Amino acid sequence: MSGITGWVDRQRDLTHEGGAVAAMTAGLVRGAHGDRHWHSPHALLGHAADALEAPAAQPAVAEQDGRPLAAITFDGVLDNSARLRAELGPAGPSGALDTDAQLVLHGYLRWGCAVAEHLDGLFAFAIWDARSSELVLCRDRFGVKPLSYLPLPHGALFASEAAALGAHPLAGNELDAEGLCALLAQVRRPGHSVLRRVREVRPAHLVRLGPEGVREHRYWQLRARPHTEDLASTIATTRGLLEEAIAREAPGGSPAVLLSGGLDSSALTALVAQGVAAGPRTFTVSFGESAAGVPDRPFAQAVVDHVGCAHQEVLVDPATLTEPATLAAVLAAKDFPSPFGDKNLTPYLFYRQVAAHTPVALSGEAADAVFGGLISDQERAATEHRTFPWIERARAFGLANGIGNDLFDPELLRSIGFTGFCAERYQEAREEVPHLPGAPADDRRAREIDHLHMTRLYEQAVNHSERLAAAAGLQVRFPFSDHRLFDYLYNVPWRMKSFDGRDKSLLRTIAADLLPAAVLDRPKVPFPITYHAGYKQSLAERLREVLTDQDAPVRPLLDLAKAWQVVDDPRRLDRGGWLGRADTEMVLQLDGWLRARRIRPAL
Template identity: 75%
Template sequence: MSGIAGWVDRGRDLTREGAAAAVMTARLVTRGRHGEALWSSRSAVLGHRADALDRAGAQPAVVREDGEPIAVITFDGVLYNASELRSLLASDGRRGPLETDAELVLRAYLRWGPAAAERLEGMFAFAVWDVRESALLLCRDRFGVKPLSYLPLPEGVLFASEVAALAAHPLVSTELDAEGLCSVLAQVRRPGHAVLRGLREVRPAHVVRFGRDGVTERRYWALEARPHTQDLAGTIETARGLLDDAIAREAGAGTPSVLLSGGLDSSALTGLVAEVAGGAPRTFTVSFGDSAAAVPDRPFAQAVVERVGCDHREVLVEPGELTDPLVLDAVLAAKDFPSPFGDKNLTPYLFYRRVAEHSPVALSGEAADAVFGGLISEQERASAGHRTFPWIERARTFGMAHGIGNGLFDAGLLDELGFASFCAERYQEAVDEVQHLSGAPDDDRRAREIDHLHMTRLYEQAVNHSERLGAAAGLQVRFPFSDHRLFGYLYNVPWRMKSFDGRDKSLLRTIARDLLPASVLDRPKVPFPITYHAGYKQSLTARLRRLLEDPGAPVLPLLDLSAAQRTADDPRALDRGGWLGRADVEMVLQLDGWMRTRQIVLAL
């Protein structure tokens, strides 16, 4: 795990500005806790902060010719096709090591230029400073698992893995305008835009080049609509082969570890890993010390462990840990922006921290829902005329007019901000990206749209959420189901095949049929377990009351104070819709904490 940062400015002598770059790099501590390094020249500074177990190598890495640097890289991530790249680059005539992922990517850039991105397999974000051309290249993996934001400058650019690192630079203004606030509350952003005013994000599967001739942006991969010509048996065989290949690449050598919840996705992954790796994996399951999880996962996970023969460990999260101020601050820092998910953030962080004591890398079953069509209900697939995202529609069925976590914000203010219009515009923007085959049935068109929406817009609340929390906890979490070949293939499989037996994720159930107990195969989808411990809910209302009593709380101008006070006085409001009622409080508390720690200024 690591974080990257840097500064290019042709109008300044950056050899004199080392303090600002060093502060940015130091703020990447949530992604790398054990060391940092800077490379600097007159026009560019590249920084890197790493975890002790980071295997990308010493960074920033430099390639020299005649003793002079010609290119420098700072890299965050892991390559899954390192051996193939090493073979290709060994004959390029250049001298120098090709041992680490950072060195491989830098040499790939020197050989193929920006087109090198298309040859990289893995999860990554990196920056290359080309000394010869006085140009900076920023790049992000196909699904944007690794984060990377930037701020264009008149004669250059600032960039970093975390917005917190950018916010530490004197040239960055931490202003939250109407669009930024809508982005936070909707949990959806305009493509390429960050939450704070003026900040941008490198879009997934994009390279952005900053040269003397200006800024250019290029997409190097996209989901494409293609006819599906295989029958059901062939489809199952192909999907299994692609999944096996993804697991083999991401598991690497040795005995892999798997995060096992007892649900279909993680259980199928566990069984497949055992077959692909030729031995049972280590598995880890989270449980609560007060036995108050909403769904009893333990029997299902245990059934998988017994069937596969895993080396299994159960990780216990005690109720008091979920209210520890240090844990609350660590999770907010790890996520880099507020969200309404509360202990759905806290529990994985604590879980990953314990797993990291045994293993530096673990495989996760996340993204299987989007890949195998597990997020589409029959009603959503059959309906037409949608005007917003499916997850906002679902929240409305629980009386949440503005989506999850927004029930305590001033409705009049949201109208003034144009929140509904913002969501509608972002939705239409997303739908317009979807390619359709001519003559495709309506159910296939709708299923394709929902798959695309979840993978390109909701993904950040799942896979990116886990990557950030894992990095902060010292655990590299990998996601075999998010392999671009697998998703690109299944994206074009007709809906009738994805649910050929009348159930969701029919293909995955069939692939795992001989690997898992029937109880797990037949288990309906359940959410990540949350605690219903009374102490946690009491903590939420107590924190809300303290916030309402603080006239300097930065979030106060945004709230419906009467509604917030009623919730603080009556904890029963937290139980609306299961965990959804308390999401309203979680969002207020996280937004307030984020605005305080980042010194956010409202510019509405």
Template identity: 75%
Template sequence: MSGIAGWVDHRRDLTREGQAASVMTARLSARGRHGEGLWTSRSAVFGHRSDALDTVGAQPAVIREHGRPIAVITFDGVLYNASELRSHLAADGRRGPLATDADVVLRAYLRWGHAVAERLEGLFAFAVWDVRTSELLLCRDRFGVKPLSYLPLPGGVLFASEVTALAAHPLVSTELDAEGLCSVLAQVRRPGHAVLRGLREVRPAHLVRCTADGIVERRYWALEARPHTQDLPRTIETARGLLDEAISREAGAGTPAVLLSGGLDSSALTGLASEVAGTAPRTFTVSFGGDAAAVPDRPFAQAVVDRLGCDHREILVEPGELTDPLTLDAVLEAKDFPSPFGDKNLTPYLFYRQVAAHTPVALSGEAADAVFGGLISEQERASSEHRTFPWIERARTFGMTHGIGNGLFDEELLREVEYASFCAERYQEAVDEVPHLSGAAGDDRRARELDYLHMTRLYEQAVNHSERLGAAAGLQVRFPFSDHRLFGYLFNVPWRMKSFDGRDKSLLRAISKDLLPASVLDRPKVPFPITYHAGYKQSLATRLREVLEDPGAPVLPLLDLPSAWKVVDDPGLLDRGGWLGRADTEMVLQLDGWLRSRRIRLAL
């Protein structure tokens, strides 16, 4: 939970360019609020923003031989196998500290070179500058939980945890072109591409080598198709063992803390964490103050707490906090990317901020839906007509033709930027990646495709959402269901086993059946709670009116203005489809704020 940034240039003397690098690093304050470190040489500048967990060792970290630096690292994240790596590295005869995870990764790079990525387990993004070879290595964890973007330059590369930091550099042109706008509206990007023109992302499970001769990418891990030979009891036992191992690695020593919603995923995680740790976890549940809403999660969460004896806290979010301009700005800064999720962003941020006062690290049940098949319906699996991502198809059933949050954008504009073609291309691109078993039946192939789409494209939205909000709130959120061994195993479990009793996530219910109350095990899936406070909805209408009345609002050229004014004149339209009616307005407000704050120019 830190921020990293840097600049490599084989043509400039970067010892004279400290100001630009310092400004980039300073813009990472949402990821690291407790100090800044810079390391500068002629060809490379590395920056690092620290958080409250960085108690030992400064970054960027440097290893020297004969008094001269040979390698430098700036690192964000946590290694789960740091102890194992230390035992390997302690005997290699090379001097240098092994106190922090950054030290371990740097020493491991010197030991194994580019093969270091395969040996690392955890959540991480890092950059290594090899002084000996003048090579920059960028690397990201298997699921891309930790963000890392970069911009190729003539003679060099800029990189940073957040696009916000890159945009602060004078060599970066912040332009949103047609593909970038489509990426924002679809919430799906072309693999390896960021939203702003020219910017790139280090893809999950990839490393990027940058030299004076160019840039080379390499994938170091991928989901693979393998025959599943175990029967149902053995499958349940294996999945349980993998989950226990993942929880043990991510929870660490002591009493674990769990974000408990009362749904199956977080409740199962709480029960399993209790078993693994041998003690009841500390648990945290969000609720709303005033007359905002009755949170349906409360009785289910309480049933889990009573069953396990958890040290439980209910975190109260007051309605006024959701409309506080400081909160709105903090969340937009944290996300680094506009989205239609509104108070589904605001509430977790405020929740995490209060949880962080009690614990620096908390476990989340995020990703259980993706890995256990909880987002796939029988109808979707059996259908032979597939043209786009399933979550866009689901939105269409609620009358949202272009997906969630895009109902107030001009139809002619969407045709001009070829939004439908963009979505179709991204969908086909994802489907073409899916590994299949030879001779698999049609419905089994489709189930595997749906699993892959959720485990990659949708997963990236959900977990990045939580990680970024947690980092900004000072809470390190960890995701045991995101363990790559568990993902790889369950990717190959047939659909008939994942839903063996006719329900979604049958395997997860079987794993946790002896740990949870029946009411929780049988509870249908419900979305993250939202506020129904009248003041919040009125705030949305007021803010939308302010945008529409501002002739300089950057989002105006993109909108269907008559439709937007209808929402202002009739705020009841915000209730269309429950939360979905709000999403259209939330997206307009987010996009406008993002364009303004980053000074992004439309280049459509």
């Protein structure tokens, strides 16, 4: 949850330009425990430390005869540090290999860009290679750690957050039609940000920016392979892979777990408990008596009693959800607007309280995608698919343009080509899906949905949690996101993933001897939202303020008549449960983002 920034230019002398990168580093939401910078004539690197590292540890530099060979700024945590240290030896050009950053830098000097293939964990890093005048940017296999960059004629700017990138005077905050489509669809063209000219390092990719231009290299990808194990062996292999993933992610052998009482977090808690002498420490979010419509407390308590956890219930006061400071902090943490409202606010406030007790916690996020929990029998059996599954589900509730977009002007959506943008992104995503020749139709569709969720919807799950937690000062790790586990399960036939007629059959079977029956049989439920009357009232009031402000940047984008209907009749916020509220949330978030970043859409 640290942050990285930098500016390289192969022709311009940057000796006296440190203030620009310092401003970028200061603009990071991530890493609130001190920052440092490294300067050379053609490269400036910045680093903001998290609670688990010493601020003086980065950026790290490798030298020879007093001259720098390369320097690195690194965000993340490696799961295989001990193995790398053994492979690389006790010391590198800059001395002892005590930190993950030093290990990656020394690995780069040994293996070059192939170093990415040697790394396990969640990471994003930038290396300035003084020998070749090349900037190397890299991101973990699922892109959990963020990293954006802006190519320049003779170099680049980069930062963990697009907002920090925008703090540099050479970076423009320009939103064009494609960027607005990407915001509203919550899906981007691979490698592109929502802002014009800004790029994102793609998951499992390494980007080289040097004298030869911009070159991308993909160092890992899913592959379709025949599955040869029977059901019993599949269950055993899956459990072994999951236990190994948990062991790699468990800091100090006694990790904290974020427990909701659902199958995913409960199974994670029970498996963690097997490897610790005392029960793991667990945290559950609560709204008190004004709770959400999905009470987690009884199920979480059942797990705590069964496993023997040191448990703490974290109370989130619904009144804090509408505080301006909270709204601004969450928007900054996410870096871009979204329609998820208190589904963003509540986790941020929850993580902030958990961070007061532990610097690291494990989460059950990603289990749905990994274990096939996001595909219904109807979706698997359907013969015609025109868009992403989550947009199709929204349309089933009457939301023609997906979640959160019902208050935007239909003519605007037509003029920016929103429908065509979504269709192009969907076709693009489908073409990436690895299939086995001759695979049954239901297996092909199951693979497709799993792949779409892991490569496109992941940002609304794991990445969403990582960014909110990082801003709150908590490092969250995701054992279900282990690439070995997903690579294996991706090739398990659908009939095995749902062998007992239910979703996530494999995970439920693995946890069958570890959890109470009530938890095992609990239907899947979404993250809880507040139904506090004051929160809905606040949404209507804030929307009224936007509509009456002639200078509100989002106002020209709206169907004003429809938006006023929500203000005049707040019961419309309840349409489709949470979905009716998402339309207003997206308008308010987009308006706040445009104001905070001083962006005027150029459409």
